[in-house]
Amino acid sequence: MTDNILTESFIGSDVTQKTWIFGHTGNSLDPFLTARSGPAPVGGLPGGTTAIDPEGSGAFRLTNNQESQSTFVIYNQPINRASGLSINFDLYSYGGTGADGISFFLIDGSANPTTAGASGGSLGYSSSNNSTGDGLVGGYIGIAFDEFGNFSVPGYGSGGSGFSPDSVAIRGSQATNYKYLTGATVPEGTSIDNTSNGATRSNSKRNVQIDLTPEGLVSVQVDLNNNNVFDANEKLITNFDVTASSANNAPLPQTFKFGFSSGTGGLTNIHEINNFKTNTLTGSYIPLVNIANTNVNTVPENGNLTITAQLDRPTSSAVTVPLTLAGTATNGVDYNIPTSITFAPNQQTASVTLTPVDNTGLAPNKTVAIALGTPTNAQLSPQNNNFTVTILDNDDPTLQESFNFENQLRVLVNRGNNLVNLLYDNQYYLNNNPDVATAVANGQFSSGLQHFQQFGQFEGRDPSIIFSNNLYLRENPDVAAAVANRQFRSGFEHFVNFGFKFYEHRDLRMLSFDEGYYLAQNQDVFAAVKAGQFDSGFEHYLLFGQKERRNPSREFNEAYYLANNPDVNSAVTQSTFQSGFDHYIRFGIYEGRNPIGTFNNSQYLSSNSDVATLVTQGNFLRSGTEHAVRNGKYEGRAFLPQVFDEQYYLTQYPDVANAVAQDTLTGGLDHYTLFGFKEGRRPSTSYDENFYLTRYSDVGSAIVRGEFNNGFEHFILFGRAENRLGVG
Structure with a gap:
């Protein structure tokens, strides 16, 4: 047979x-x-x-x-x-x-x-x-x-x-x-x-x-x-x-x-x-078992997660697959899950439920590494036979908030760094501009940076993988029109002098990436950044992480996006896009696609009639998702609260709000990182400077040595990646 x-x-x-x-x-x-x-x-x-x-x-x-x-x-x-x-x-x-x-x-x-x-x-x-x-x-x-x-x-x-x-x-x-x-x-x-x-x-x-x-x-x-x-x-x-x-x-x-x-x-x-x-040439087909790639890889401590396995062909025999469990969490202590998955005869999918134990105190996130063992009446597929879940602690507000990469740059700029230098990568620039590399080799320029500062930034050349002129102009049609009318020479010129400086929320990739979250979730990348192999987690993500299906923030889940957009999944498989996130930034945001299961474009428009009106008018706003990414999450309308809450800060401190309104200050974050921390002001309800410095004496010592200006600066640049707490 x-x-x-x-x-x-x-x-x-x-x-x-x-x-x-x-x-x-x-x-x-x-x-x-x-x-x-x-x-x-x-x-x-x-x-x-x-x-x-x-x-x-x-x-x-x-x-x-x-x-x-x-x-x-x-x-x-x-x-x-x-x-x-x-x-x-x-x-x-x-x-x-x-x-x-x-x-x-x-x-x-x-x-x-x-x-x-x-x-x-x-x-x-x-x-x-x-x-x-x-x-x-x-x-x-x-x-x-x-x-x-x-x-x-x-x-x-x-x-x-x-x-x-x-x-x-x-x-x-x-x-x-x-x-x-x-x-x-x-x-x-x-x-x-x-x-x-x-x-x-x-x-x-x-x-x-x-x-x-x-x-x-x-x-x-x-x-x-x-x-x-x-x-x-x-x-x-x-x-x-x-x-x-x-x-x-x-x-x-x-x-x-x-x-x-x-x-x-x-x-x-x-x-x-x-x-x-x-x-088959001889005998029955032996089915292959793997973990379905639609599984979400995070679960809140007070939630549960269904994990599904699948067979490539049904079989008349029952199939049992043992589960090997590892990670920083312990079954029966931090979570509960059966130790095997069983397929009934002629059944192609089977599931188990992981239920975290909801503790009552502050604790770091924990991981559960699930690997399929040797099955009965089946064999393991060579692909997708292991899966890691992160249990998110729900007692610490800072672990459930976000901080975008543009604001990460803002903290670095307020430490005395030059924005252009932060965005410039010499190897990338010379590799992608061979005419400049030749000119540098011939002594016409002392470095690629000199060329970029004098000419390249105005010619529409990209300084690194972090900033894309073409993408920036696509994201901002009004800027594209201004460049076409020669009001600006490039998207980069606009970003430096207006988009970044005045908190216009223009670069959607930066707004959708959370450096602290990414490094905390990917300690291998954090180690590589500290070793100087990458300038940032964002650089790693754009070069490798998105292709490895890592998540850029809590506001975008790669597995969810691909599972709920099969046309995108197919396009990624065929290398039309590097990842679901790549599609989301280039098209999905404007098409009103949902980046995570807790956000719905249609519901967002129904709940925010002013946004729905703007989208209908087509005034450079194309969907509720786009509004949520650009503005809504900073107004408390969508996604997670912010580690630095601009709305909270300006409401709590009307003198700062007045200075911003009169253009004396460009934004609340600039005020806090330069002055507010000295004045005992709080950036949000999820960070307390006194708590942070009291809990982490090593940070206080680093401030005394002049390595940081304040605890918040350390928290943003290192503490979040190290899973430190921002508030007690």
């Missing part, structure tokens, strides 16, 4: 499984379903401008008969190979001048490629010395149906038998640089492609059968004469051991992902597939 793993005909306007990624290299067109028109649905495959086949009569076209095309498609979900794989599909190559071919590949199920391998003779699988592009990430074997013959040539990966037209050839793993393993030419009088003048899809079909045993023996058969059987001379590769020392010299991965790629060069063909089916 065998089990079906996946059946996908590709003959209609949609696919049955929405777990595909696709793409192209260079100026190629994307591959497409010939019976579909328009873009791809989430996780699906695109169509052409118009459908060229009726519903039920199509195929998946990898290339048109155009020159220099290179495309790929990947089924982006691991499948278990424990019972072997039996793969069958129809292949079509016709309508051109004879190049290059189609490859079917298997990659390690733990790999996450976003592009295919090199184009041309590499057929999107292997590397190439003759064209730009590395091989396919995670590749284990690539099986080429090579009408032109270059896949077997040395240089398209390591080794090769030489030029071999109309052949089936196998190259090995990424670890071997896609070593040539074996190959065979098709019988005389047959060909991979149909080269006749009257070639069409209907008379060009080649049915392909690929078998992979659990031990790693590969067989390839191609029905070249279309008699619906595999004749003896159509069994081109038989029981080739891809694990042997002379081949990949490595055991089969536990799981695979699979895909197709195709290419043309100076010669062309139309390349298509359909009627794809993969079964």
